[in-house]
Amino acid sequence: xxxxxRLLGHASLRTRNTFGVEAHAHWxxxxxxxxxxxxxxxxxxxxxxxxxxxxxxxxxxxAGDAEGPVLSFVSRQQLILEQDADHARIxxxxxxxxxxxxxxSLERGLCGLxxxxxxxxxxxxxxxxxxxxxxxxxxxxxxxxxxxxxxxQQWRRLSREDCAFGYRDSVFKHEPDRYVxxxxxxxxxxxxxxxxDYAGIGEELQAMNVDRPTALDVASxxxxxxxxxLPDPVVVGNAGSFFKxxxxxxxxxxxxxxxxxxxPAFRGDSAQTRKISAAWLIETCGWKGHRDGDTGVSAAHAxxxxxxxxxxxxxxxxxxxxxxxxxxxxxxxxxxxEPRIIGARW
Numbered sequence: 001x002x003x004x005x006r007l008l009g010h011a012s013l014r015t016r017n018t019f020g021v022e023a024h025a026h027w028x029x030x031x032x033x034x035x036x037x038x039x040x041x042x043x044x045x046x047x048x049x050x051x052x053x054x055x056x057x058x059x060x061x062x063a064g065d066a067e068g069p070v071l072s073f074v075s076r077q078q079l080i081l082e083q084d085a086d087h088a089r090i091x092x093x094x095x096x097x098x099x100x101x102x103x104x105s106l107e108r109g110l111c112g113l114x115x116x117x118x119x120x121x122x123x124x125x126x127x128x129x130x131x132x133x134x135x136x137x138x139x140x141x142x143x144x145x146x147x148x149x150x151x152x153q154q155w156r157r158l159s160r161e162d163c164a165f166g167y168r169d170s171v172f173k174h175e176p177d178r179y180v181x182x183x184x185x186x187x188x189x190x191x192x193x194x195x196x197d198y199a200g201i202g203e204e205l206q207a208m209n210v211d212r213p214t215a216l217d218v219a220s221x222x223x224x225x226x227x228x229x230l231p232d233p234v235v236v237g238n239a240g241s242f243f244k245x246x247x248x249x250x251x252x253x254x255x256x257x258x259x260x261x262x263x264p265a266f267r268g269d270s271a272q273t274r275k276i277s278a279a280w281l282i283e284t285c286g287w288k289g290h291r292d293g294d295t296g297v298s299a300a301h302a303x304x305x306x307x308x309x310x311x312x313x314x315x316x317x318x319x320x321x322x323x324x325x326x327x328x329x330x331x332x333x334x335x336x337x338e339p340r341i342i343g344a345r346w
Contacts, residue, residue: 017057020237055122064343094124111192139165237307
């Protein structure tokens with residue numbers, strides 16, 4: 001019988017973050033059965049500082065060691081809870097790799113997540129960040145999130161509305177020390193409502209000679225685009241897009257576009273806002289392909305900071321700050337990091 005959890009002392013986190021930078025946890029708990037989570041959290045070792053829940057380590061930068069104990073979920077169960085001719089509701093353990101879930105759902109004829117293919121990380125982290133790509137956000141499909149409420153010392157089931165999803169945002173980010181996500185329920189479609197209007201997908205499908213795409217075709221197109229634009233973290237350490245696309249008032253964006261023709265802009269969170277391309281801002285400032293020792297910016301995508309081998313977290317953070325300062329100086333626009341920064345402030 002598999003033990004419900006195990007506790008590791010002075011654990012290296014280098015292989016547990018996709019930047020591949022060295023960091024340590026004084027205590028690391030690997031949880032195989034989330035039902036034992038309250039018992040794990042009650043251990044004296046897990047009360048030795050602020051708790052950090054670590055998924056795939058794909059959306060964080062260790063600029064120092066973990067300040068307290070680290071918790072990691074190992075269980076990866078995926079279930080169809082109910083279904084009919086049009087819809088299906090699924091339940092997925094927090095430790096399930098996100099891309100594996102996307103492909104599992106498509107193999108069963110369940111649609112909706114295809115635009116989110118090949119995003120690194122775990123399913124438990126997806127609602128926290130409200131991950132998104134190519135015009136789709138996971139919050140659109142979340143039915144409920146199961147979590148342990150550390151404040152109330154009870155299990156909670158948060159509805160989509162309770163999650164307060166926004167652009168790369170949720171209630172879990174606003175109350176980071178309260179909830180530990182253990183599973184996610186999602187509502188998916190049997191009949192696809194494909195999103196093909198985001199830049200690049202239509203062109204990729206044409207290159208694939210696909211005239212009447214299926215949801216699996218869209219996932220394949222997204223995978224091809226991401227593999228072409230984003231370095232594989234197994235080969236070159238990175239956390240995907242490091243900066244968020246700024247959302248600005250419409251008048252400010254129109255002034256920027258008048259001064260800088262070619263600046264891409266998309267509808268923001270209302271008719272009076274626009275989301276502008278952080279990649280375009282960074283590339284225009286000359287950072288794409290930049291390298292300083294083992295720290296650098298991907299030559300394929302200006303949003304991606306990379307570790308060419310032995311870069312440290314503080315070195316990568318220093319580079320990110322220099323990039324943001326140059327964008328602010330040239331365009332008067334503040335760009336913010338998408339990954340969580342551990343051991344330092346932005």
